[in-house]
Amino acid sequence: MKSGTVWICTVAVLAGIVIGFVGGAFRWCLQLADRGRVELVDWSHHLPGPGWLVPIAVAAAGATLAALVVRWMPLAAGSGIQHVEAVYRGAARPPGLLLLPAKFVGGVLAIGSGLVLGREGPTVHMGAAIGAQAARYGGLSDPDVRMMQTALGGAGLAVAFNAPIGGALFTIEEATKSVRLKTVLATLCATATAVACARLILGDRPDFLVDPVAPLSTVWIPVFVVFGLITGCLGAFYSRLVLSMLDAVAAVPRIPAVAKASIIGAIVGLMAFVDPHAVGGGDALTQLIVGGGALALPLALGYLAVRVFAGPLSYAAAVPGGLFAPLLAVGALWGVLFVGVLNLLWPNDGHSLAVPMAIVGMAAFFGAVVRAPLTAVVLVIEMTGITALAVPMLAATAAAVLTAELLKSPPIYDSLRERMQPDGNRDTLYSDERRNRGGQ
Known part of the structure; x- marks a missing residue:
């Protein structure tokens, strides 16, 4: 050898x-x-x-x-x-x-x-x-x-x-x-x-086209830390929702896995008819946000609620596909929503924070769910080509990961790995499916 x-x-x-x-x-x-x-x-x-x-x-x-x-x-x-x-x-x-x-x-x-x-x-x-x-x-x-x-x-x-x-x-x-x-x-x-x-x-360009962002004053860092702390809670909730949705779909008796995937696909198709931005990996929606497109607060809240639910539901269909890209879209939406609420509670020039907070939200939410903070920060910087937000991004991501740790929410892939059968080639979802089919 x-x-x-x-x-x-x-x-x-x-x-x-x-x-x-x-x-x-x-x-x-x-x-x-x-x-x-x-x-x-x-x-x-x-x-x-x-x-x-x-x-x-x-x-x-x-x-x-x-x-x-x-x-x-x-x-x-x-x-x-x-x-x-x-x-x-x-x-x-x-x-x-x-x-x-x-x-x-x-x-x-x-x-x-x-x-x-x-x-x-x-x-x-x-x-x-x-x-x-x-x-x-x-x-x-x-x-x-x-x-x-x-x-x-x-x-x-x-x-x-x-x-x-x-x-x-x-x-x-x-x-x-x-x-x-x-x-x-x-x-x-x-x-x-x-x-x-x-x-x-x-081609060779960042995944998301973002206008240059000026470095933020250090007086905003505490705001990003608070944002990260709340993001950690959201990340812990999302991780548990993914696992709960897997269990819920697997527990439905006497319905084959293929039929379950068809039903979930039909639900997603209805969402797509209502608004295409609500489904898919989320790149177009993320580009709209980080590109400076205006997104009304109720619309951001609606997108966030739909995608937080639709991501775990889609993953429960047990078809090929990952979790990372949808996490970035949810993080960007959460950043926009946070700034909108901040403006309502504390009227200021916070509108200029919308794009920076969305970009930081991508890294912080990713870090809270996956528990890979350095990967999250570097990934978002490479995808956006923006380095001016490195300090607030590090602060928010650290706060988000710390909060998820304190809430005892395990990294999502650790949880998914523990659900695999001993041979490592199938998740427990399939074990449940086999039991539901009488062990065939």
Whole structure:
């Protein structure tokens, strides 16, 4: 077996090329699906008769097909990040290459149909599958195979958000929770290569276009700390809601998993007919907010309430899709809502805080739920290209993570990993489904 550092970096680069192009193609397909969904909803509004049935039928069909993909490949369900972490810890087997088409096709069907899921889950898991297979072909030892799949998972996250440093930090801070030179080198090589290749397909610009933001006066820092403390409470609530929704959907008797996904898809399709911004990963809504678009307080509250509910509901459909991207949209909405309430309670020039608070909210909410504060801060900075908010972002994210810790809310992926079966290839959701079908 080969285990030299140079050879490991070489394998990481070659695997990074593959996930770069695969992940870039995946994002490109999702962009097409997002545009098509918006056009479909607009067309359905002009149809005579019950045009609202069209987006419901399309979303239900997409969720159904994605659930059928999961029936063929159960490991493709959900985010997959918890599986990557379990593999690194030796509690699950590394994924095989069959996971690649399952995550790609299932993810496009599920996320493209409008389910409130993130693109990063499939790209992380696809990267892990590519990394594990490349390590096997490269003759690496079993520990290095597990390490390589984790490093390539970070590269997948980097491709999902065009955030190479954030992807590398994810591997270190969240997936491995350790700093080892071999892992760091493999991750950096894979991430740099993957993002460079993905940019050949998607272009090279931040995910969100934001006008320059002037550094804020230090007198506002206490406001951001208070915002972070409240955000930590919201993050703890969201994490528990995700787990409760998984349990609630799994506990419904005598309804197959595919039918449950169809029903959830239909609900999301109805939401899409009412307002396309209410569904999907949330990039368009986040861009509207951080781009300076005006959002009335009641509308921000409505979007926030819908997406806080729709995200966990969509994840409970057990189809390919992650949690990260919807978290960013919820964080941005919460930032806008906080500033709106602040203006009502304390009339001032707080309107200038709307965009900064939305950007900070993305990092703080992400940090509170995932419990990876450095990854959250760097990811948002790379996605927006804004560095002037680093200090308030650090303060708010630290406060949010501290609050979530004090509330004893475990990191969401720790909770999801604990729900996996001993072989690491299925969540307890599927165990419950099998019991509901009489153990078949």
